[in-house]
Each structure stands twice: as structure tokens, then as C-alpha cells.
Amino acid sequence: MGRKMVAMAAAGALLLLSFGIIGVVSDASNHRYKPEDPVPLYANKVGPFHNPSETYRYFDLPFCSPEPVKDKLEALGEVLNGDRLVDAPYKLDFRVDYESKSICKKQLTKKDVAKFRSAVDKDYYFQMYYDDLPVWGFIGKVDKEKNDPSEYKYFLYRHILFELVYNNDRVIEINVHADTNSMVDITEDRDIEVEFMYSVKWKETDIPFEKRMEKYSQTSSMPHHLEIHWFSIINSCVTVLLLTGFLATILMRVLKNDFVKYAHDEEASDDQEETGWKYVHGDVFRFPKNKSLLAASLGSGTQLFILTIFVFVLALVGVFYPYNRGALFTALVVIYALTSGIAGYTATSFYHQLEGTNWVRNLLLTGFLFCGPLFLTFCFLNTVAIAYNSTAALPFGTIVVIVLIWALVTSPLLILGGIAGKNSKPEFQAPCRTTKYPREIPPLPWYRKTVPQMAMAGFLPFSAIYIELYYIFASVWGHKIYTIYSILFVVFIILLIVTAFITVAMTYFQLAAEDHEWWWRAFLCGGSTGLFIYAYCFYYYHARSDMSGFMQTSFFFGYMACICYGFFLMLGTIGFRSSLLFVRHIYRSIKCE
Structure with a gap:
């Protein structure tokens, strides 16, 4: 345990150091400008508004582009997020107003018009960073056409108005x-000349620089949103407290009666036949089948749990x-x-407690148990993104960086943790002897x-987080902004508590029915909430x-x-x-004799 705490502390220190090194840095390092100073403006991406993963480079559409187009050097996280920043064609110097300034006059071919019309039809939006x-x-x-509502007309915006506050x-x-x-009709395929223009207007404010991001937070923190959020958390808390309290009370009463009954049976007659969960005391600690897979699952689940805790701390x-x-x-x-x-440490340590011998195979299984399916999924989806020429496709250089991180950091630490777990020589603490x-x-x-036990065990934890899931999905797979991480953390704690309680209850009922193969059942019941979350996806x-x-899709x-799958491993471990x-x-x- 001491080594594990040291490893976690070292990981935390390295994490904070890494964020100090690779944090997002602005081009204008201090964000201070003098009048008429150039301010960095980058065009990022375009794509269908309702398909947040389907994004393309800004100049994939035939806008006016500077020559040459200069790409901004991006951090690893930006590339993974699908960002592809380039110099925008607009010039927004600090505190300089422009009235209808022309970017360029561009001759659009029929192909260009068709591309713009398809983009407008799919509700394409653009994103920039200033x-x-x-x-x-x-x-x-x-x-819609005024004379024929079944017909539609498509218009391209050619004049953009920038309102800037300083x-x-x-x-x-x-x-x-x-x-x-100032729009251009692009309903028909025809060659047209379009003059793209923009205007800039500056105005002053007393909002301090430190609070300029609060505008984006407030979009998710409006009173009605907060009210629904708090209703969600209160509803979850009340439901969980009532159900888990009710369950804990019943379980404690039943256990108390069992303890009294078994103590009375021991005093009355040692030859009396045992019933219930005591009857299987000679088998309950019999090591399960596929113990290497179970140990690897516990190792991966523990890692994902620590990962989640660290992310919450940073949030x-x-x-x-x-x-x-x-x-x-x-x-x-x-x-x-x-x-x-x-x-690595958790998996090999537990594997040795279960008297496993092939710890190298167990370590390999641990390393690929989560990364393997993730890698295969990534290969397929990256291929799809490449076929669509989307910015969601990772460049070759980024893939090389990730592979190097896995080869030079992840794998060596996994092996070191496995060696430490193997040399810790732990013993499985079983209060009862196992029969032959x-x-x-x-x-x-x-x-x-x-x-059926998995279905019953997964429903209660899922019901505790059901309302909050919508806000998470709307943020991850939409354009909502999630900023109230304290509520999310409370919901996560509730999820852990309910998962632990319901799995313990299911284990007791299983042992009371004299079914001693509880090891895998406990893991599967704990992780079954992940299956409910995936069903919610549909x-x-x-x-x-x-x-x-x-x-x-x-x-x-x-x-x-x-x-x-990650939730399945993490909650299964819990x-x-x-x-x-x-x-x-x-x-x-x-x-127990």
C-alpha cells in the first residue's frame, strides 16, 4: 500500500509539472495591445451544426484565402480535439473600426456554388479564435419560396459584422x-462573382480581463439551467439515500439475525446441518476461473478510477x-x-494473491485490456474520418507522438508497476479455509x-445519474458548455456509493442461495451500469x-x-x-471450522 501511495503521489507531481509545460499558450503572450496593433485571429473549422464530430478545414470551402495559408502550431490536445487553426483572411487590428472593408472579389464556379449550397443546406457553421x-x-x-413553400432558396452571407469589446x-x-x-443567391448552379466583405466596430467596457470567459460559462449557468441541475442532484440524492438506506437497514437486520442464529446453532449442536451463506464457507474463497482476466480487469479499472479522480481535481x-x-x-x-x-501493480499483485504464476501474460493482458479495443475503434474511426477528409482524422505526426508516449511512458511504467506488484509478495486474506x-x-x-442480476444491479446506479447524463451528452456531443463540475463530482460520488451498496446486496443474496461463485458476478453486477449508459446512447x-x-453515427x-467500456471496468472494480x-x-x- 505504501508503494502504491508513493506511485500515486509521483504521478500527481508529474501531472502538475506536465500541465505547467504543455498548457495552452496564447500567441500574444500577455494579451495586451496598443491601438492599431495586430491581434491574432485564426480560422478553425467548419461543419454541420448538428454533427459536432464532422468538422472540416475552414478553407475546404471556397472562401477568400490568404496566400500562402499559414497553419498555427498546435498542442497535442488541440489536434485530438479536431482543431486546425490557420490565419484568417480578416484583419482586426486593436481598436480600429472598418466600414464595409473588402476581402476579395472571387469568381465562384458552378462547382463552388454547389459546394456552398450543400454546406448551407446542412447548416454549416464556422469557428474562429480571436x-x-x-x-x-x-x-x-x-x-422558403414565397410563391411555392415546397421550394427553397439558398443564400450565402458575404458580409460579416464583427463587434469587439475592449x-x-x-x-x-x-x-x-x-x-x-447583403446575401448572394446560390440556389442555381451558375458562375457568379462574389465580393466578400466585413465590418469592425469597437466599444469600451469595464469588465475586467480575468472575467472575460464568464460569458461562456453563463450560457450553461442561467437560473433555469441551475434550477434544473440542482433539482437533478437533489432528486438523485434523495432517491439514493432512501433506497440505499432501506437496503442497508434490511441487510444489517438480516445479517444480525444470521449472526445470532449461527451463534445459537454453534452452542446448541456442532453436528447441526448448516444452511444459508455459512453453508458455503469452505467454497466462498475458492479462487475463480479466468483469474488472470479478473486481475487484469481490476488493474485497468483501478487505473481508470484514479484517472477520473485526477480529472475531477483538475476540473x-x-x-x-x-x-x-x-x-x-x-x-x-x-x-x-x-x-x-x-x-500494473494492482493487476500483478492481485494475480499473485490468487496464486497465479504467469505474471508476464497477466501484465500484457492488463496493458491491452482497455487500450486494445480503444486502438481498434480508433483505427476504424480514423479511417472513416480520412475518407471524409475531416479534421477529426489525426495527422500521422500526432499518431507517432501518441505511439511514442505509449511506448516510452505507458509501457515502461506498466512494467515497473507489474514488477513491484510481483515482488510485493502479498497474501490473500481469507478468514475461512477452502475445501479440497x-x-x-x-x-x-x-x-x-x-x-437478470446484472440488470437489477445496474438499474439503481443508472437511475441516480440519469438526469445528469443529458447535460454531459449535450456538452460532449453538442454545443452546450458544461462548467458546474462540483455537481458532477457529487453525482459521481453518489454513483460510486450506490454501485458499492447494490453489488454488496446482490452478493449477499447470491451467497444466501448457496451460490459460492460470486467473484465474477460481483464484478459484472458492479460494471453493468456501463451497459445501461450505452443503452441510453441509443x-x-x-x-x-x-x-x-x-x-x-x-x-x-x-x-x-x-x-x-471504461465505466464498466471502473465500476466493476468498485x-x-x-x-x-x-x-x-x-x-x-x-x-468456521
């Missing part, structure tokens, strides 16, 4: 509007403020690499089988979102499968550890 402030706008609009020598806010009086201290480009993805990659030693031959498990009704996709198309269900503590406690409390 002094690290995000800004969005649509590229056009669709109107405080002394700093940029505070940027807004973009399209001039609806609560304000690292993931709105539009801190790529910070979350950078955190996930760095923390996962640095915590791989915990997975296992007892036969009596026939069980259908509702005591594995799948509901969200069809009922709560407007996502469409093969690429977006593939990304949604592909990456959500990996996330839900359930198993809780059940193991419970089983050890009850069998330590009675006399």
Missing part, C-alpha cells in the same frame, strides 16, 4: 453577425475553463500514461442468474439529438462504446472491491 476568444457564425441560410489595452469580447441585407481547480483548447484531451493522455504503473472439492451449487430460479441519438450521417457509437470487503467481514464474524 485573441483566444472563440467566435461562431453560420455561412448562409435557407428560405477594456484599456485588452480584448474582452467578440461577437459576429451576418448582414442579411474543480479550474483547469478546464470554457474553451481552454484541448486541455481535457491533453489531461486524459498524460494522466493515463502516468497512472499505468498503478494498473467444491460443493455443487443448487438449481437457481431464472431471476438469480447472471444477466435513446439520446434518436430522441434527443439531430445527429445524422455515417461519420457522426460511427463516432458517436464507437467512442461511446469505449467510454462505457463493485468487486466492496463485495470482497463485505465477504471477508461476514465470514470473519462467525466461527
